[in-house]
Amino acid sequence: MTVSETPTDAEVRTARLLPGGPVAEAVLADVAARVAALRRSGVVPSLATILVGDDSASAGYIRMKQQRAADLGFASPHTHLPGTAGQADLLRAIREFNEDPAVHAILVQHPVGHLDYQAAIAAIDPAKDVDGLHPESLGRLAAGLPGPVPCTPAGIEALLAFHEIPVAGRDVVILGRGTTLGRPLSLLLGQKRPTADAAVTVVHSGVPGWERHTRRADIVVAAVGVPGIVRPEHLRPGAVAIGGGVRYAGRRLLPDLDESCASVAGAITPRVGGVGPTTVAMLFRNAVELAERRSTTSAGDPGHRDR
Numbered sequence: 001m002t003v004s005e006t007p008t009d010a011e012v013r014t015a016r017l018l019p020g021g022p023v024a025e026a027v028l029a030d031v032a033a034r035v036a037a038l039r040r041s042g043v044v045p046s047l048a049t050i051l052v053g054d055d056s057a058s059a060g061y062i063r064m065k066q067q068r069a070a071d072l073g074f075a076s077p078h079t080h081l082p083g084t085a086g087q088a089d090l091l092r093a094i095r096e097f098n099e100d101p102a103v104h105a106i107l108v109q110h111p112v113g114h115l116d117y118q119a120a121i122a123a124i125d126p127a128k129d130v131d132g133l134h135p136e137s138l139g140r141l142a143a144g145l146p147g148p149v150p151c152t153p154a155g156i157e158a159l160l161a162f163h164e165i166p167v168a169g170r171d172v173v174i175l176g177r178g179t180t181l182g183r184p185l186s187l188l189l190g191q192k193r194p195t196a197d198a199a200v201t202v203v204h205s206g207v208p209g210w211e212r213h214t215r216r217a218d219i220v221v222a223a224v225g226v227p228g229i230v231r232p233e234h235l236r237p238g239a240v241a242i243g244g245g246v247r248y249a250g251r252r253l254l255p256d257l258d259e260s261c262a263s264v265a266g267a268i269t270p271r272v273g274g275v276g277p278t279t280v281a282m283l284f285r286n287a288v289e290l291a292e293r294r295s296t297t298s299a300g301d302p303g304h305r306d307r
């Protein structure tokens with residue numbers, strides 16, 4: 001039975017799991033090879049990070065990313081601003097990394113406390129925008145031009161491709177319109193290429209009767225950050241269900257997809273280890289691509305030297 005077929009009453013459906021771990025491993029193996037090639041040419045790829053305040057979860061994410069960066073061969077300079085820092089302090093830290101020729105990619109860890117995150121993203125040099133969230137990066141995505149792609153949408157496309165879920169020509173409904181996931185994913189999956197080229201509908205939780213859209217979809221992506229908002233009755237039997245949005249209750253991860261959706265879906269991401277690992281992998285893929293572009297554009301400049 002394919003993931004798009006409807007079971008008979010006599011059949012008991014157990015959804016096929018779509019883990020993100022194997023996808024991330026494949027992406028990161030490619031990243032490691034590309035980092036090694038850059039280092040052989042004298043370029044040390046560098047992913048700079050900025051953390052504001054002392055949120056333990058954010059600090060943990062930064063430590064994880066720095067360890068992964070070291071494992072892959074990246075340099076990882078870091079600036080930690082106190083929770084009392086002002087917007088000018090955050091913009092100054094970004095400017096310093098923008099102006100440092102040894103830094104190829106910049107990550108501002110979200111959230112940034114009382115500060116303006118969108119203003120911080122807009123201050124990053126688009127050529128160093130590792131999250132793919134700068135207005136110029138999003139504009140390039142909308143225009144179908146090369147550039148860093150937001151990490152979670154890119155990870156979802158890679159996850160579907162890795163698990164051989166057909167996307168081209170299929171009905172994809174995205175529940176959520178945020179700039180980090182729903183909106184850029186709709187642009188990405190609508191582009192003309194084998195792993196995309198879908199008929200994409202974007203709805204959100206404020207649309208009365210949004211369920212009528214998800215019930216007809218071949219693929220549903222839940223991307224609103226409301227735990228358990230998508231339940232079995234919101235899916236067509238056999239549909240593919242992707243949990244993109246999450247919240248935390250303490251240390252417990254709560255996805256938008258209720259776990260009971262596995263009784264109806266043909267394929268589904270697990271509560272833990274689904275989209276998350278692919279998001280991190282795409283961050284490093286963006287970082288190495290930014291380093292490669294900088295290396296290529298500066299190769300003809302005899303005065304350039306990466307530190």
